[in-house]
Amino acid sequence: MMIHRSAPVPPDEQRFRILFHEHFADLWQFARRRSGSAHEADDVTAETFGVAWRRRAALPAGNGVRLWLFGTARLIIANQRRSNGRREHLRRRIEMVAPTLAPTPDPADVISDRNGAPLLAALATLDDDDRDLLMMRAWDGFAVTDIASLLGVTPNAVSVRLSKARTRLASALHQTDFAPSRTGSKRSSNPEGDAS
Amino acid sequence: MTDGDPLIERLSALDPVLVDRAPEPSSTRHAGILERAIQRTPTTTDRPDHGPPIPPRSTDPDDGAPTGDRRRLIRRPVFLLGAAAAILAIVAGAVVFEPDRSLSPAAALSQAAENTDEALTLRSEYVRDDGNGGFRVIRSEHRGGDIRRTFSVIKPDGTERTDYEDEEFIVYIGNKGWTINDGPEEGTIVKPEERNAPYAESSAAIVEAAVTESTVTEIGVEDVRGLEATHYRIRLDDAAISRLGALRPNQLSAFELESPGTVLSLDVWIADSYIRRLRVTHNYEAPGSSGTTVEFYDFGADITITPPT
Numbered sequence: 001m002m003i004h005r006s007a008p009v010p011p012d013e014q015r016f017r018i019l020f021h022e023h024f025a026d027l028w029q030f031a032r033r034r035s036g037s038a039h040e041a042d043d044v045t046a047e048t049f050g051v052a053w054r055r056r057a058a059l060p061a062g063n064g065v066r067l068w069l070f071g072t073a074r075l076i077i078a079n080q081r082r083s084n085g086r087r088e089h090l091r092r093r094i095e096m097v098a099p100t101l102a103p104t105p106d107p108a109d110v111i112s113d114r115n116g117a118p119l120l121a122a123l124a125t126l127d128d129d130d131r132d133l134l135m136m137r138a139w140d141g142f143a144v145t146d147i148a149s150l151l152g153v154t155p156n157a158v159s160v161r162l163s164k165a166r167t168r169l170a171s172a173l174h175q176t177d178f179a180p181s182r183t184g185s186k187r188s189s190n191p192e193g194d195a196s
Numbered sequence: 197m198t199d200g201d202p203l204i205e206r207l208s209a210l211d212p213v214l215v216d217r218a219p220e221p222s223s224t225r226h227a228g229i230l231e232r233a234i235q236r237t238p239t240t241t242d243r244p245d246h247g248p249p250i251p252p253r254s255t256d257p258d259d260g261a262p263t264g265d266r267r268r269l270i271r272r273p274v275f276l277l278g279a280a281a282a283i284l285a286i287v288a289g290a291v292v293f294e295p296d297r298s299l300s301p302a303a304a305l306s307q308a309a310e311n312t313d314e315a316l317t318l319r320s321e322y323v324r325d326d327g328n329g330g331f332r333v334i335r336s337e338h339r340g341g342d343i344r345r346t347f348s349v350i351k352p353d354g355t356e357r358t359d360y361e362d363e364e365f366i367v368y369i370g371n372k373g374w375t376i377n378d379g380p381e382e383g384t385i386v387k388p389e390e391r392n393a394p395y396a397e398s399s400a401a402i403v404e405a406a407v408t409e410s411t412v413t414e415i416g417v418e419d420v421r422g423l424e425a426t427h428y429r430i431r432l433d434d435a436a437i438s439r440l441g442a443l444r445p446n447q448l449s450a451f452e453l454e455s456p457g458t459v460l461s462l463d464v465w466i467a468d469s470y471i472r473r474l475r476v477t478h479n480y481e482a483p484g485s486s487g488t489t490v491e492f493y494d495f496g497a498d499i500t501i502t503p504p505t
Contacts, residue, residue, distance in 0.1 A: 013234065016234070017230070020230050020233065021221065024218065024221070024226065024229070024230075025218040028218040028219065028229075029213040029218055032212055032213050032216055032218070033211065033212055033213060038216055042219070042225060042228075042229055045229050046228075046229045046232040046233050047233075048233075049229065049230070049233035050232065050233040050234075052233070053233050053234050060498065064498075116209075116210050119206055119207060119210060120210055123207065134204070134207060137204065138204045138207040138208045138211070139207070139208065139211040139212075139213075148316065151496070152315060152316055152317060152495055152496020152497075153314040153315065153316055154314055154316050154340075157314040166201065166203060166204065169203060169207075170203055173203070
């Protein structure tokens with residue numbers, strides 16, 4: 001599905017294509033970390049750039065556009081989840097995906113399960129705010145100031161929340177280590193009360 | 197960006213994109229995504245245009261792409277990790293935007309106050325019933341303690357006109373204030389106690405001071421600027437009046453609460469765990485008066501306060 005054009009590309013479209021190429025990989029990765037599949041990440045990325053295209057005349061300048069793209073992708077992902085008749089749909093999908101987590105005889109997989117799956121399962125038990133914070137820090141590699149900008153809170157608030165989230169992750173991991181069969185389909189009790 | 201924390205380091209090594217890479221720039225998928233964006237081909241998702249504004253502020257974001265070191269941390273078959281990540285994403289979806297129905301009214305208000313207190317940017321609209329069928333309106337943009345304001349009156353016939361007092365500051369930046377007649381270089385030094393405290397902080401402090409488990413009543417769900425907001429009424433007992441009285445005057449003045457002892461009713465609307473509206477009526481106001489209403493919206497909007505030109 002390549003785009004074939006006989007006329008010159010308008011300047012605004014040229015600028016948009018540059019923007020697309022500059023930010024595509026980072027945005028796709030951001031979407032993939034929060035999606036169930038590469039296909040869903042493709043959808044989120046296309047939709048995010050679609051919004052950017054529609055708003056190309058008013059996009060933030062400089063580095064601001066990068067965080068604008070991530071913030072828009074977050075909204076799209078949230079909207080997507082809300083519009084999908086979430087709970088039943090997701091429960092069915094969990095049931096479909098869960099069998100792939102069954103132990104295999106491959107020793108390497110056993111090692112992977114021991115080192116990775118419990119931590120992911122622990123992460124899954126956190127509430128969405130904690131999990132998103134930790135993902136933005138550990139996976140997206142965002143600076144505290146960037147997270148603050150994305151969430152519309154102060155950097156100090158982000159630091160405090162990160163610290164609490166990290167503590168809760170450690171606690172959840174400890175519980176998960178003692179219950180290795182859990183796949184993270186339930187939320188843990190919160191040892192510190194409210195996350196905010 | 198692991199802060200040298202072993203747990204975060206371990207988590208970094210489980211990044212799903214270390215094993216599920218973005219489409220290559222020369223690939224059909226890559227080109228297809230660009231084409232879908234430009235041609236506005238509908239996708240499976242809703243447009244987010246009606247969501248809250250996205251703050252585009254940025255300092256110098258770190259590169260989120262995986263580094264060589266991080267890639268080397270992945271040495272094992274990856275399908276298991278991918279499946280686990282998929283479950284993680286699914287479970288994450290199951291809890292996003294799920295309101296916490298377990299909170300008591302007081303706890304919900306307290307949580308909203310805490311969230312609001314942390315807001316860096318927002319907009320507000322102050323409307324005061326003048327008792328004669330008209331209203332005084334102040335619309336403000338806030339970034340931390342910096343504020344830009346416009347003043348107007350709505351007459352009984354519904355028409356609105358701007359209405360600036362000469363001495364009224366329309367912009368506060370840091371410790372300086374500017375009136376409508378000031379040029380950008382003519383700001384006046386204003387003492388902190390002589391200007392309004394940041395609205396987010398003040399509204400949160402007021403709610404925290406006023407609320408106890410025994411004095412809050414949930415009225416119902418109402419629309420506030422297109423959001424389904426829960427309306428609470430707070431009965432101010434002597435202890436709450438005392439706590440409010442202990443707040444700084446510049447935290448109370450924007451909400452006409454300098455005299456909490458005469459408050460007839462204090463109503464708060466919250467949505468998405470943020471304070472969206474505060475309404476104060478006093479016992480000296482005319483019967484039927486709507487008192488003073490302050491609404492908060494555009495949390496996280498891209499707001500920069502500059503001196504008037």
